[in-house]
Amino acid sequence: MSQPVVKPALPAEETYQLSTKPESLLQQAFKKFFNNWLAISGLIIMLIFITLALLAPYIQPYPAAKIDLLSLDAPPSAAHWLGTDAIGRDIVSRLLAGSRVSLLVGFSVAAGTVFVGSVIGSIAGFFGGWIDSFLMRFIDVMLSFPGLFLNILVLAIFGGQFIYLILIMVFTYWMGVARLVRGQFLQLREMQYVEAAKATGVPAWQIMFNHLLRNATGPIIVSATLSVGGAILSESALSFLGLGVQPPQTSWGQMLSNSQEYMLTNPMYAVYPGMCIFLTVLAINFVGDGIRDALDPRQKVRIKKGRLEQWRARYSK
Amino acid sequence: MSEYLIRRLLQSVLVLFLISLVSFGLIHAAPGGPATIYIKPNQSPEIAKVQLHNMGLDRPIHIQYWSWLSKMVQGDFGITFKAGRPVGDLVWPALKNTLILMTTAWVMQLLIAIPWGIYNSTRQYGLSDNTAAVVAYAGMSMPAFWFAILMQEFFSLKLDLLPLSNMYAINKQGQILDLIYHMVLPVTVLVIIGMAGYTRYARASMLEVLGQDYVRTARAKGVSENKVIFKHALRNALIPIVTILGLDLPGIVAGAALTETVFNWPGMGRLFVDMAYAREYSVIMAVTMIVAVFVIIGNLIADILYAVVDPRVRLSGKGATSA
Numbered sequence: 001m002s003q004p005v006v007k008p009a010l011p012a013e014e015t016y017q018l019s020t021k022p023e024s025l026l027q028q029a030f031k032k033f034f035n036n037w038l039a040i041s042g043l044i045i046m047l048i049f050i051t052l053a054l055l056a057p058y059i060q061p062y063p064a065a066k067i068d069l070l071s072l073d074a075p076p077s078a079a080h081w082l083g084t085d086a087i088g089r090d091i092v093s094r095l096l097a098g099s100r101v102s103l104l105v106g107f108s109v110a111a112g113t114v115f116v117g118s119v120i121g122s123i124a125g126f127f128g129g130w131i132d133s134f135l136m137r138f139i140d141v142m143l144s145f146p147g148l149f150l151n152i153l154v155l156a157i158f159g160g161q162f163i164y165l166i167l168i169m170v171f172t173y174w175m176g177v178a179r180l181v182r183g184q185f186l187q188l189r190e191m192q193y194v195e196a197a198k199a200t201g202v203p204a205w206q207i208m209f210n211h212l213l214r215n216a217t218g219p220i221i222v223s224a225t226l227s228v229g230g231a232i233l234s235e236s237a238l239s240f241l242g243l244g245v246q247p248p249q250t251s252w253g254q255m256l257s258n259s260q261e262y263m264l265t266n267p268m269y270a271v272y273p274g275m276c277i278f279l280t281v282l283a284i285n286f287v288g289d290g291i292r293d294a295l296d297p298r299q300k301v302r303i304k305k306g307r308l309e310q311w312r313a314r315y316s317k
Numbered sequence: 318m319s320e321y322l323i324r325r326l327l328q329s330v331l332v333l334f335l336i337s338l339v340s341f342g343l344i345h346a347a348p349g350g351p352a353t354i355y356i357k358p359n360q361s362p363e364i365a366k367v368q369l370h371n372m373g374l375d376r377p378i379h380i381q382y383w384s385w386l387s388k389m390v391q392g393d394f395g396i397t398f399k400a401g402r403p404v405g406d407l408v409w410p411a412l413k414n415t416l417i418l419m420t421t422a423w424v425m426q427l428l429i430a431i432p433w434g435i436y437n438s439t440r441q442y443g444l445s446d447n448t449a450a451v452v453a454y455a456g457m458s459m460p461a462f463w464f465a466i467l468m469q470e471f472f473s474l475k476l477d478l479l480p481l482s483n484m485y486a487i488n489k490q491g492q493i494l495d496l497i498y499h500m501v502l503p504v505t506v507l508v509i510i511g512m513a514g515y516t517r518y519a520r521a522s523m524l525e526v527l528g529q530d531y532v533r534t535a536r537a538k539g540v541s542e543n544k545v546i547f548k549h550a551l552r553n554a555l556i557p558i559v560t561i562l563g564l565d566l567p568g569i570v571a572g573a574a575l576t577e578t579v580f581n582w583p584g585m586g587r588l589f590v591d592m593a594y595a596r597e598y599s600v601i602m603a604v605t606m607i608v609a610v611f612v613i614i615g616n617l618i619a620d621i622l623y624a625v626v627d628p629r630v631r632l633s634g635k636g637a638t639s640a
Contacts, residue, residue: 278460282454
């Protein structure tokens with residue numbers, strides 16, 4: 001029986017590759033992420049800030065704490081791009097030095113909260129029962145603590161050292177991740193592959209890490225990204241209150257707190273560090289939202305309008 | 318319902334007890350504890366001993382805790398170490414000042430945000446909706462106190478329209494008009510920063526309901542659009558909004574630490590920051606406990622309101638807690 005060969009009426013120059021392997025979820029996610037211009041611009045801005053922070057000691061024009069007595073409160077010039085502050089320190093250099101502190105705090109706190117939150121959330125979600133209810137009540141108690149107040153208290157008592165800053169912020173912000181991971185675990189542990197793994201005698205910790213935690217990676221990454229922004233904001237608030245890193249070290253929040261003394265003489269002191277915080281956090285939030293949308297299977301890839309028109313023209317004859 | 322309430326109240330008392338334990342423990346774990354701060358280094362040991370005894374700091378720690386706790390439950394927060402004033406004299410006026418500022422801001426936020434969110438849900442991706450999205454995003458990504466500083470610089474220093482800080486002008490203590498005049502700027506800052514978030518929340522909640530079958534049914538049988546929005550949709554959309562309001566209630570007391578600092582507003586947040594620097598432990602613990610009480614009451618109200626507005630939620634003794 002011979003079937004008439006249907007020749008596709010396609011333009012000759014276009015070739016179609018059919019691969020036997022379908023696009024993996026990760027590939028799809030990447031594609032979606034790179035189609036999202038907000039996420040991409042966020043990523044670029046974030047990378048620029050990270051690069052500048054990493055290179056700060058090599059590229060900053062002056063040492064951050066260097067006082068130039070001949071140019072106090074100088075306007076922007078070739079020597080000092082954004083001018084100097086009231087005691088003659090170069091603002092660009094200080095912004096660069098401050099970016100190191102702000103970003104380091106942001107990323108370390110995010111890493112810390114994800115670690116602590118994942119461990120506690122996994123234990124609660126995997127074992128369930130009284131362990132789960134105990135840990136969840138513990139989280140309720142932790143959430144009843146006014147977080148900012150606890151941070152202020154600890155830093156005021158123990159002193160605003162870098163490591164305390166990070167530790168206390170991790171201690172007060174891990175609960176969100178823990179609840180998230182637990183929720184994921186509760187869903188995932190009912191999956192058949194978990195049942196199968198249990199039946200074949202896979203040890204509990206391997207199920208936890210290989211089957212449950214790895215499948216919960218997506219939401220964890222999203223919440224980690226968004227918590228970087230939150231941590232940078234919190235650091236700036238604590239530094240503003242004088243509880244963050246202490247002079248001669250500097251951070252964006254600390255620069256803002258200095259700026260209040262000089263708001264009559266030069267309001268721009270407040271603008272630069274605030275702008276840096278704003279841009280960084282905005283960029284990070286865009287990236288976080290981009291990742292979330294990319295990993296969300298309900299969100300389809302947006303097809304460019306031009307391409308859609310092409311298809312329509314081709315197939316709607 | 319009453320069984321559930323009793324359970325929750327008992328739970329709340331337990332949580333408060335734990336918080337009191339932790340904050341007391343934290344303060345006594347500080348390097349040297351309270352004792353080192355109030356004894357001057359050149360003090361002779363005999364006098365130091367007497368001073369410690371007078372302040373009750375030489376007793377075993379659990380007895381100190383117990384005496385603090387039992388007094389606090391009766392509303393006696395002790396006296397400040399340095400000035401010897403009753404802590405209540407500092408804390409209660411501060412709480413009042415915070416509540417004046419924050420409830421005004423909060424109520425105004427809601428009065429603007431909820432109608433705006435409803436409007437935006439009917440005109441999705443319109444100009445107003447997109448504006449709200451941008452403002453919400455910006456508000457989420459900037460330090461609120463930075464925005465406050467910028468507003469100060471613009472409205473107080475540049476235009477000289479509004480007072481820079483404080484609650485009253487020096488010669489107008491206690492005058493209500495002056496208070497309102499001083500509240501304009503901080504309230505504006507708080508409203509702008511917080512409003513867009515609620516708008517987005519109200520919008521999302523409305524959109525969810527507007528997609529439901531019963532809304533389609535209502536439209537299909539010819540109910541007027543106004544009635545659909547306000548009667549069928551809004552009443553259901555209020556459920557999640559009410560919940561989030563209860564959860565944010567404690568933020569009224571705790572959240573303004575930075576705004577209060579920027580505007581030199583004599584409230585709880587600023588008191589806490591000042592006292593944390595001065596290491597006035599009795600004040601710190603008092604503020605922590607008051608804020609914690611507000612957090613717990615807020616959570617409780619959220620749970621109860623949730624049951625009130627959503628008839629599907631039946632609060633029973635078991636399993637109704639947010640787990």
